[in-house]
Amino acid sequence: MEIAQAQQLWKPEPGWLNTASYGLPPEPGWTALQDSLAQWRVGSTSWEGWGESVQRSRTAFAGLIGVPDVDVAVGATVSQMLAPVAASLPAGATVVVPDIEFTSNLFPWLVQQERGITVRTVPVDGLVDAIDADTDVVAFSLVQSSDGAVAAYDEIVAAARAQGALVVVDATQACGWLPFDGSRADVVAVGGYKWLMNPRGTAYAYLAPALRERLRPDAAGWFAGQDPHASYYGLPLRLADDARRFDISPAWFSWVGAAPAMDLVAEIGVPAIQAHNVALANRFLTGLGRPAGDSAIVAVDVPDAEQRLAAAGIRAAVRAGRVRASFHLYSTEADVDAALTALVG
Structure with a gap:
């Protein structure tokens, strides 16, 4: 188009x-949202149709950043998506972050300081040079919220890989207008309500398979089950074996409005x-x-x-x-x- x-x-x-x-x-997104609200108001349908919008949105997001949809988790906010990554860091780990970073990609690391995590902030244009042998995680926005500065993605990834550091990218201000290969990072988190034009309350995270083995899905509920519809009640724990184990139960109407917008971005x-x-x-x-x-x-x-x-x-x-x-x-x-x-x- x-x-x-x-x-x-x-x-x-x-x-x-x-x-x-x-x-x-x-x-199309606005109309789908209004239609679903009208259905909710009078109870004219069950919720399963609304829920299908989640997978549709997940698949579209995966296509936009070039990763498999089984490696994408969905949630509500960037900080919520990053929380299990931050919680997985061993005591003594060091995270390097730009000094103007939006706090959704800063506070999740800072709250781990009581466990001995060190957060080191550096000028955004000095991020590559700041990555050294003591760096365990490099966390940065692909495009900075404050001034639109576009990160040197390839150079940052190369420097991090040379030191064995994880790469965590907040692409909220990039995804939807800036092409990039998400598979080069370990984590790509995106709030959907900006350039992807989703209703607020949608977020996506690519979680690399090797990294997921280190993470614990502390917010797991029925929607994180291998078969969500068979995960309503009782034992045993039966979580999805892919990134869906980090899903949280979706705010239906936000995702109903998200799916048509995601499809449109992909089409254009x-x-x-x-x-x-x-x-x-x-x-x-x-x-x-x-x-x-x-x-x-x-x-x-x-x-x-x-x-x-x-x-x-x-x-x-x-x-x-x-x-x-x-x-x-x-x-x-x-x-x-x-x-x-x-x-x-």
């Missing part, structure tokens, strides 16, 4: 430049989405006299930016006094130009 054709599936108010905060649902293709998004981001940067970049998220210093954008009806984020603008499928050149008019006249 071409971008121009796909854009007909959204109806945003002009000026939405904040997908880095949350993505907007395409019409991440490379095409990347080209569209980055072109708009660079149009914005050029209009402000800044050099072009390689990200769909940009952060710039502009005096009185928050007030100027608000007065023009432009919805972008302001982080530490900097404008953070983010551009996705439904963003247009008109959105960019309206923001530039507001900021520079």
